[in-house]
Amino acid sequence: MAQGKAVKNSKILEKIRKFGGYLSNMVMPNLGAFVGWGILAALFIPNGWFPNENLSQMVEPILIYLLPLLVGYTAGYNIHGQRGGVIGALSTMGVIVGADVTMFIGAMIIAPLAAWILKKVDGLFAGKIKPGFEMLVDNFSLGLIGAGIALFGFISVGPAMGGLLSVMASGINWIVEQNVFPLLSIFMAPAQVLFLNNAVNHGILAPLGFQEAAELGKSLMFLVDTNNGPLLGTLLAIAVFGKGKAKKMAPMAMLIAGIGGIGEVYFPFVLANPILLFATMGGLGVSLFILEILGGGLVGVASPGSLIMIGLMTPPDAVVANIVGIGIGFLVAFAIGAGLLKTFGSPKEDMTEEVTVKKKSKKGSNDVQSVDSIGADAYAQSNSPIRKIIVACDSGMGSSAMGAAVLRKRVIKEGFKDIEVVNSSLNKLTSDADIIVTLESLLERAKLSVDNANIDFLTVNNFLKDTEYDDVMDVIYARKNDKVSSE
Known part of the structure; x- marks a missing residue:
């Protein structure tokens, strides 16, 4: 009984974490822009440290338009790559104009919805478009769907926000009256x-x-x-x-x-x-x-x-x-x-500082299996040796750079000097890699960024511990890389 309750609590905790990660993926990549806006506001608004009527004109448009659009683009990109980002931003504009308040929550709802719908539509047309018409179909499908969702957001969000504020006003008045x-x-x-x-x-x-x-x-x-x-x-x-x-x-x-x-x-x-x-x-x-x-x-x-x-x-x-x-x-x-x-x-x-290699996925497959359950041999896509490994994160700097350094040292230590280990941002992944290592939450974005069915994708949770790359080394051994003496 107690064990069943513990399992249930564990599942609830995992759902909370998953939801938090989902929201985090929309917001955190843009946090620098929020801080930049905060600095401008603190300095130049009428009650700021250095009031300036001209410079303060940047503050309101950034808050009302730029920041929600960045969140909307990122939310869409996480679901369907660049096309998802574009339709996410377009749809977000509808809720921005349709409301009298800043529309971050609107962006976080409508942008993922728009990107998901576009992804499904793109899937329906995949492989069915005559050569030469791809760009035409892609642009019109995105434009029509994006315009429709933007109109829906514009029409629906105003009344919704007005109703929400009315409920809050009633609740606040009741609290004041009840002391x-x-x-x-x-x-x-x-x-x-x-x-x-x-x-x-x-x-x-x-x-x-x-x-x-x-x-x-x-x-x-x-x-x-x-x-x-x-x-x-x-x-x-x-x-x-x-x-x-x-x-x-x-x-x-x-x-x-x-x-x-x-x-x-x-x-x-x-x-x-x-x-x-x-x-x-x-x-x-x-x-x-x-x-x-x-x-x-x-x-x-x-x-x-x-x-x-x-x-x-x-x-x-x-x-x-x-x-x-x-x-x-x-x-x-x-x-x-x-x-x-x-x-x-x-x-x-x-x-971004805790990364353990646990899972592997093929591009285009939703079946992600653990290393322990399938064995290292199942990783080998061919008998060709591993020549290049990319460790990727969102920015391509901090965590992935440290992870690449740790893995590179491990690879050289075990005698595989011919393997190139580099770090990269998700937006700049190249198709010449044999293995791409990234966070589980970024896996779909990584798979959308490259077009090579022979790449093995490994999801990780801790970039810094040497022992956590044992499974990566198993893949290298399975692909029959030749050792080169370290002396």
């Missing part, structure tokens, strides 16, 4: 991650806050969205216990969110690992509870919501309350985030 203020975290934390924070803050919370501040001289309504203690705590948990790109970029995001007041740079981290939403939610709930008890609040909206601006908007009788409330929210979010990351881990896309 259960900490429960606002249930609405605010998800609204932030969906980039609805400005709509909720300025459209619902701020009017209530100004009314209360006129009577009492301060309002806690101004510290619901701009309370960045919990989100900073979540980012710190990622910086300490996370992996890969998220871990490396979390400190920069903390600086931009905490000092620059651009909380939006935190949202992609939680989109990539949704379980962390509970860390921010818990931290915000506790923070609001402490603030309410101690009498915290601001005299007006802190915009941008930096710690410095919060300090400037804090009245003298709320200084201690605000410091304690925000600080405790930070610590609680960090503690919850650390526990969640230790329990559930990070999405597979983030595990």
Whole structure:
């Protein structure tokens, strides 16, 4: 009985990780663009460090158009290569124009759908088009399907977002009337991650806050969205216990969110690992509870919501309350985030520094078998020896470069000096390789990037441990490579 429950829990955990990895593959490749936008916003918006009316004109278009389009392109590319990326971006434009709020969540829904539909249609036409008409059919199929899905997004997303905001407004009004203020975290934390924070803050919370501040001289309504203690705590948990790109970029995001007041740079981290939403939610709930008890609040909206601006908007009788409330929210979010990351881990896309060779797949096949179950001899596609191995990651720099170095050293150590081991990005894979080694989450993209049915694809989970390349060496031995003396 206990064993069955453990298996069930393991399956649930795997589904959570798989979903997190799915979202991570859309967001994390574009995280640098989010940080770049955050820097521009922190510097040049009217309340930034160096206000500049001309330069600040870049901020809004990047947030509204460029970033969602990048997410949409990446989401589509992950499913159907470049064609999937193009139709993903085209479809995303429909939801962007059809909504009054930033459409990251819309991009993450409609772009994969569009790419999946195009992939199915392309499969129907495969091998049935007369020579010379391929480009015509390809362009028209993508254009017609993309235009149709973009129109659907434009027509449907506006009413959907309006309904969502109405539900949130009703819920917030009920919470205020019932005097259960900490429960606002249930609405605010998800609204932030969906980039609805400005709509909720300025459209619902701020009017209530100004009314209360006129009577009492301060309002806690101004510290619901701009309370960045919990989100900073979540980012710190990622910086300490996370992996890969998220871990490396979390400190920069903390600086931009905490000092620059651009909380939006935190949202992609939680989109990539949704379980962390509970860390921010818990931290915000506790923070609001402490603030309410101690009498915290601001005299007006802190915009941008930096710690410095919060300090400037804090009245003298709320200084201690605000410091304690925000600080405790930070610590609680960090503690919850650390526990969640230790329990559930990070999405597979983030595990760029943990790579174990386990599985192998032929191009065009959905049947992926473990090494232990089929034996090394099953890898051999022919009697020809291995001449070139490519270790590939998304960027083709950090993790794949280290992995290639480890494998190259191992290959030379075992006497196979004639094998070339190189690293590459998925976008620049060449068809002259005999083996391509990549992450399991990137396998489909790798297979779409090359056209050579004789290439063996190996999926990995840890690039750095020498012993984890035993299976790769088994493939080399199976292909009858000649040893060359290392002396």
